[in-house]
Amino acid sequence: MRTTLGTPGVDGLADVAGVLRDWQDDTSPLQLHPGDLGWFWRFGAEATAAAVRVWGRGGAIAAVGLLDGPELLRLTVAPEMWRDAELARQVAADAAHPERGILPAGTVSVETPTGTAVQEAFSEVGWATGESWTPLTRDLTDPVPDPGVRVEIVRPATVADFTAVHRSAFGSGRFTDDRWRAMSTGVPFADARCLLLYDGHGAAVAGVTVWSAGAGRPGLIEPLGVHADHHGHGHGRAACLAAASALRELGGSSVQVCTPTARTAAVATYRSAGFRRLPERLDRTRADRG
Secondary structure (H helix, E strand, O other): OOEEEEOOOHHHHHHHHHHHHHHOOOOOOOOOOHHHHHHHHHHOHHHHHHHEEEEEEOOEEEEEEEEOOOOEEEEEEOHHHOOOHHHHHHHHHHHHOHHHOOOOOOOEEEEOOOOOHHHHHHHHOOOEEEEEEEEEEEEOOOOOOOOOOEEEEOOHHHHHHHHHHHHHHHOOOOOOHHHHHHHHOOHHHHHEEEEEEEOOOOOEEEEEEEEOOOOOOEEEEEEEEEOHHHOOOOHHHHHHHHHHHHHHHOOOOEEEEEEEOOOHHHHHHHHHOOOEEOOOEEEEEEOOOO
């Protein structure tokens, strides 16, 4: 059966978010989540649609890719096609040829779930292993311990505090109030919460956004940050617990996160909040041939 490649357009983003939601499963390795789409939405609906690639087969979505920057494609496939070799070869070929409008020439990377035929297809055509990522998960069957600090859901009046924490945490000025507002209009944000944590003096010290995929499915943390002036006081662990608690209230079966393996302090923070470390995942990278 023929596999087609296209972009969804703004009107098709709800369908893409819906299939990503349906594909989430605790028995599968961490994969592209509707929350990843929701976080990208801070750049606006048009930019989000332009960054999405959809492979279709038989009138159904078979695979979804998100260009998380011009040189990184993050993708996943429908559960029933996890080991579909034909689809895997098609996706790898489309990503490898710049004229097909996904990745440019030069050094580029692809992120795929561990164990998929797609991941293997990139290795078969000579793409090397790239950056190492550490997925972590925490089961939400039992109640989550209290984070020990005041936690509030971000409202319009506290957006500026939330974005300021984020800019400080990541050393970047790109996450503005306007971008938060754009993110909040996205389809996935209906199942999301932005949380702001305060210390005993009333200072905003950490922020985290959680994305639900619905009851009985794993939710996602993306992103979590501690204000640069408030490191070393356990606020990262508190934010992890607040995120887990919020997702449990939303009906999530577990909470997931993925962080670069090189960020050992971040991995340790999640572990301290009861997250279980999963096997590392390696990007597939094509080196610059020039």
